[in-house]
Amino acid sequence: MEIRTERRCGCRDPQTGKQLSRRCPKLKGKKPHGKWSWRIDVPDELVLLVGRTGLRGSGFATKDSAEKDAEDKLAIVRAGQQHVGTLTVSQYLDEWLAGKRRLRPTTRRGYETNIRLHLKPLIGTVPLSGLRKAHIDALIRRLEDSNATRRRKIGPKTIAEIFGTLRAALNDAVDNRLISFNPCNGVELPENDRAEVEPWEAKEIGRFLDEAAGDRLSALFELIALHGLRRGEACGGTWDGLDGETGVLTIRQQITDSGGKIGVWPPKTRSGRRKVDLDVYTLGSLAAHRLAQDAERESLGTAWDNGTLPDQHGRSVKLDGLIFTRTDGRYLHPEYITSHMWHIAKRVGLLCRLTRAAEPGDTVVIVGKRYIAPEGTWTIYRGREPVGKVTVTACARRRGAGAVLTLDRPLSFPLQTGDELGRDLLSRRRLHDLRHSSASIQLAEGVDLTLVSKRLGHSSPSITGTLYAHLLRPAGQAAAEKVAAAVPRNVRRSSDDRNR
Template sequence: MSVERRGRVYRRCSCRDKAGKQLGRFCPRLATDGKHGTWYFAVDLPATTEKRRTMRRGGFSTKSAASRALADVTNRAASGVRIDDRETVADFLARWLQVKVGEAKPTTLRSYRAHVENVIVPAIGHMPLERLRAEHVEQLLTDAMHGRGPVTVRRIHATLRSALSYGVKTRRLPFNVASNVTPPNGARPEVHPWSAAELAVFLRHVETDRLGPLFEVIAACGLRRGEALGLRWADLDLANRTARIRQTVVDVGGRLEFSTPKTRSSEATVPLTERAVQALLQWRLGQDIDRQAWGDAYEDHDLVFARENGAPLRPEYVTRRFVALSRAAGLRPVRLHDLRHGAASLMLAAGVPMAIVSKMLRHSSIGITVDTYGHLSEDTARTASDAMAAALEQAFETTAAAAGDHTATTAGAESTSQAGRSPKSTGQGGGPRGDRTHNPRIKSPLLCQLS
């Protein structure tokens, strides 16, 4: 037996004496046969109660393997990390999800559960948490790519990384093994929303539909579906044509709930177009009629867009209605969310800077805007490039004309002054001043290349 830091490494076997009692470390063969038995370690851990805890683990084929395992345990304990090599990844994730119930939004929690239950646990849930390594995470992501897109796999990776970060924060893990794993490239797919002409056809088609004003506001303001459905009259300032995004409607297992906007930057004030204001005024007239018809049975949530009885509209119903109306209008199929993309494309086409578009859409960073709409700004960039080239060409023409006038003036002055000068005094005839004579008609090499 040898001592390793605060623990010990020893060898034992499963041989038994005549009475059936296991010999363990006292088997005589251990002293004569170096290959007999297997290696174990034992270490005293910090007590969580008044009783001392001793961890004993075995089955190692060599003393070195047992020593490395012991060193790993003692290092974790010394750094204040809680030791529990019986807890599996599945057990840890279940505990993490319980914590997120009180922190995450319902839709985010639902996404976490789907990733954990459908992907992560079936793949690595059986593993002891403390034996989880980066290579296991890499294999998980590789296997997850079958039948899934890179964006989905990146979200799965983000879920596991978030859970393991919680483990580090609570001193359950010494480090996050998922942090240094690079997920597959999740470049955002290019969006191809309706053109201005197509959008006009759609909005004209839905003018007589009950949800027409809703689609008008989404398209004009670039709102997300849940944001539009959570809009309240108290959030509107029609006189100044603004709307404050304060809440969103989400479907949690078939139950509609009010939640906060997607991100902190999403909770902001957005401007309303004149068309959107007119659509809202039209909608309010119809809603007043509904409120009178339902009387005391009307559910008054102060919602702008609601059902006839005032209850929140179901997001999936709004999407189905949008698809049906766009098909009836004879337009190419796009998603309801593409009305938001369309608002961005129209702003970019009008020459609005990318930074302003990002602010209008309330993205958390301009990088998201560039990744999503960078290709839509190509025409705008081309227009800017042409404008720059035109300005440069105009500058060349102006400087060339000025250079021509200067040449004519200089030539006249020289002919007048040379009439009374000798060749030496005028710098002609190969003298030193002749070497420095400058001809303004000769362009510099750089100017020749540009012109």
């Protein structure tokens, strides 16, 4: 790359008014006149790196100062050329991740894991400038083939997440002109048959909330199950965000668990910072909860403390005014909410659990604590799946909370320790499935998809539609009936007509 310098001035032709530039006769005089400039034509192979076909500089008093500035710029280009030529995918991924300052902790942890466990070991030594689609296809094949020796398989969802990390990194490499194209373009991922969300139905949600009604965190479960709050949003909710007059709860922060580290930071997306309309019954539950919390705070006095947590930048945040806390005022651990939810849910419809196995022909069974009166006919559940029925005619207490139940007839099949007796036990669901239930109920009741999306805090209605498309089938059927009814016709046939 050759440096070319020249001297120009801003004098204008008195006839045309145009600048004389290099044609000014004063440039040849002995007195200093005009300014020096420089120019470098960039070779085609470096245009992507530099971002332009030529480099220029002007306004220098001397030729030497112009040349020195040009040489400084040229040194930068050459250093960049050498760096790109030797930069490996592994080195680039480390530099890229270090430069991502605005990542949420959970996102950063996912990127770090994908880079460390999969991308660097499999394609880390490939030069960044030489990375091609074939390398990425081979990466995916090796991930799939490794499942033959893995105890924990790498499924299509995990492969998509690994690929997503690489694609995001290479998109930035294209933007920074380190490479001319993203080799992830055109790569086909393994087919991922995403399981449809099948949450509890409205009746089951009602049974769960009835069981939770006596719990000190019952209002929290109402917010999740009825209004679709995320677990962290419920844990991070504050009293100053609740407007009892308008019935609106403002979501400003969430308390989440990132790889075992608890932190407090803004909601997951911008749309997560939202106002959620509440019904009068939930407002009543929150009012009762506040009275109970006030009593707990008064009994502890100055010892009441919500605690301190780091934000997404690692800075300590003093928590205050949390709606839901432990009995000593401390913030709730999100995992506790999850386990506590199932502790309540598994009692719904439950009579008892067997503490000792029973054999065919036995007329009594040994059980633990009973939650309801034992006399009557019960379904036997194993792993929450029904396996038979028994009828209890009498109950005799044993030591502690145990009991001996007498059956009306000998058992016809064996029972195992841990088998449950009950009626309509709830199927096992995650805490997050309560949020899915809220979406399901809203859609079933005809609430507009866009409004459901806003209430849930999704970044767009398309995400809501993708997650819950199968829940819109009844609405689609109703729409089909409305369209057909709106069109006037003289002859109509129904499916009953065709079957005659």
